[in-house]
Amino acid sequence: MRGLKPVQILLAEDNPDDVDFARRALRRSRVANDIHVVWDGQQALDFLLRAGNYGIDTPRPDLILLDLNMPRVNGMEVLEKIKANDELALIPVIMLTASGRDEDVVKSYKLGANTYIEKPVEFDKFMQAVEVLGEYWIVIAKLPSEVA
Amino acid sequence: MAEAKSESSGRKRRGQALPEALAYGQAIVETVREPLLILDGGLRVRSANRSFYQSFRVSPEETEDHLVYELGNRQWDIPKLRELLEEVLPKNTQFEDFEVEHEFATIGRRTMLLNARRLLHEAGRGEMILVAIEDISERKQAEEALERRLSELDAFAYTVTHELKEPLRTIEMFSRIVLEDYGERLDEQGQDHVMRLARASVRMNRLIDDLLTLSRVSREPVPQTRILVGQVVGEVVDATQTLIDERGASVEVEDGLPDVAADPARVEQVFANLIGNALKFNESEQPFVRVGVRGVGGGMVTFYVQDNGIGIDPKYHERIFGPFERLHGREEYEGTGAGLAIVKRVVETLGGRIWVESEAGAGATFLFMLPVWTEEAASVDMRAA
Numbered sequence: 154m155r156g157l158k159p160v161q162i163l164l165a166e167d168n169p170d171d172v173d174f175a176r177r178a179l180r181r182s183r184v185a186n187d188i189h190v191v192w193d194g195q196q197a198l199d200f201l202l203r204a205g206n207y208g209i210d211t212p213r214p215d216l217i218l219l220d221l222n223m224p225r226v227n228g229m230e231v232l233e234k235i236k237a238n239d240e241l242a243l244i245p246v247i248m249l250t251a252s253g254r255d256e257d258v259v260k261s262y263k264l265g266a267n268t269y270i271e272k273p274v275e276f277d278k279f280m281q282a283v284e285v286l287g288e289y290w291i292v293i294a295k296l297p298s299e300v301a
Numbered sequence: 302m303a304e305a306k307s308e309s310s311g312r313k314r315r316g317q318a319l320p321e322a323l324a325y326g327q328a329i330v331e332t333v334r335e336p337l338l339i340l341d342g343g344l345r346v347r348s349a350n351r352s353f354y355q356s357f358r359v360s361p362e363e364t365e366d367h368l369v370y371e372l373g374n375r376q377w378d379i380p381k382l383r384e385l386l387e388e389v390l391p392k393n394t395q396f397e398d399f400e401v402e403h404e405f406a407t408i409g410r411r412t413m414l415l416n417a418r419r420l421l422h423e424a425g426r427g428e429m430i431l432v433a434i435e436d437i438s439e440r441k442q443a444e445e446a447l448e449r450r451l452s453e454l455d456a457f458a459y460t461v462t463h464e465l466k467e468p469l470r471t472i473e474m475f476s477r478i479v480l481e482d483y484g485e486r487l488d489e490q491g492q493d494h495v496m497r498l499a500r501a502s503v504r505m506n507r508l509i510d511d512l513l514t515l516s517r518v519s520r521e522p523v524p525q526t527r528i529l530v531g532q533v534v535g536e537v538v539d540a541t542q543t544l545i546d547e548r549g550a551s552v553e554v555e556d557g558l559p560d561v562a563a564d565p566a567r568v569e570q571v572f573a574n575l576i577g578n579a580l581k582f583n584e585s586e587q588p589f590v591r592v593g594v595r596g597v598g599g600g601m602v603t604f605y606v607q608d609n610g611i612g613i614d615p616k617y618h619e620r621i622f623g624p625f626e627r628l629h630g631r632e633e634y635e636g637t638g639a640g641l642a643i644v645k646r647v648v649e650t651l652g653g654r655i656w657v658e659s660e661a662g663a664g665a666t667f668l669f670m671l672p673v674w675t676e677e678a679a680s681v682d683m684r685a686a
Contacts, residue, residue: 168467274473
């Protein structure tokens with residue numbers, strides 16, 4: 154069982170609407186969580202590497218929600234860099250994206266994505282998807298961060 | 302004297318027949334648009350036609366009496382051609398549509414289809430080989446260009462649908478959020494309006510998905526494998542079980558449905574759609590659906606999906622297969638109207654056709670043909686692959 158410390162979630166998403174939806178869904182989660190939002194791939198990398206505008210006290214996320222289509226550095230590149238970095242490689246990365254294209258799904262998993270989810274258009278399904286995600290990754294799955 | 306005379310006139314007749322036959326042959330060779338080469342048994346060029354000289358920019362002087370491989374600075378010294386002339390032809394007397402790609406010094410890279418035939422000549426003149434060369438480079442390029450354009454179009458369709466879906470998600474989600482957060486402050490009419498917004502965006506989302514499916518169905522190559530139709534139908538029925546139970550319906554599937562040569566996803570799509578429709582457009586107390594075979598012939602098997610549903614007036618029998626055609630109001634039966642259009646395209650892509658037998662109010666029987674799976678068909682397919 155996890156402690157009372159809220160779970161740290163990094164959400165990389167350039168669409169403010171989707172950020173709202175994800176926040177709303179995670180608010181419903183029965184697991185305490187802090188959401189950190191970054192708006193493009195470069196910011197995501199800065200956050201993770203504590204570079205750019207992110208200082209030494211930037212929390213290390215327990216879970217990363219990553220959109221594919223983002224300005225500057227896209228989700229695929231971010232994923233590749235995360236999985237190539239020893240410090241970050243073990244953080245579960247969930248691709249939460251509007252693309253259901255086979256190539257994107259296959260490539261993401263090849264690059265080491267832990268889950269790939271196509272953003273549902275319907276409200277209930279979207280909420281359910283994020284809730285189930287939180288439930289699985291935060292409550293059910295045993296993560297390396299707990300071992301460390 | 303008389304004998305000698307008649308002998309000489311006989312020779313004369315034969316002597317006339319030969320030039321006539323030669324002239325006839327020559328005329329054919331010259332008239333044909335395709336480049337032709339006539340070789341002797343030793344693969345030396347006896348002659349070529351005008352089309353050959355024009356197409357490959359060579360002169361008769363540098364062609365006739367030369368070994369075929371020596372032609373035009375040895376540009377015909379193509380390993381594949383050697384193999385054909387020296388190994389395939391002596392065994393088979395002819396070959397057809399052998400594709401050869403070669404970089405020519407004079408005219409660049411060309412793709413050619415070669416046909417050749419070995420003719421055994423009478424008395425001492427040895428054999429003769431006729432080689433016809435069809436330049437298919439342009440057709441090949443056109444096909445490749447088309448393929449490129451289609452895949453660009455595919456990518457475009459994907460991007461467009463993707464971009465269209467994003468604002469839709471926003472509309473749907475915020476209408477639901479309005480209901481969730483401010484629902485109590487809205488009166489019934491206000492709530493209804495917001496619900497309609499949400500429903501319209503969900504519907505549009507389905508339309509976009511169906512449009513994408515429609516545009517892709519006939520484009521993607523069909524891998525031909527052995528499909529156990531009985532099993533596929535069983536799976537479709539299992540997946541529809543909730544609906545079947547809700548409607549108190551019964552679905553009968555004939556035993557021993559023949560196997561077809563197609564791909565599983567497409568066959569499933571066809572049966573799922575037709576069985577789904579049979580249950581959906583059905584107001585009977587006890588809906589039933591029957592799946593079976595009407596007949597087998599000409600390499601095709603005709604399946605049927607029969608129901609005791611609302612039926613279709615014969616004047617709509619063509620129209621129902623058109624994209625986004627609906628015969629009923631949305632309030633009556635929901636759906637985008639793309640289902641049968643998708644089924645039709647799938648069936649046609651698989652080489653079959655689909656039609657319906659029905660009267661309004663008297664149930665409907667959808668019939669469609671799919672290619673029967675046979676061992677031979679499978680081995681042909683292996684060769685093609």
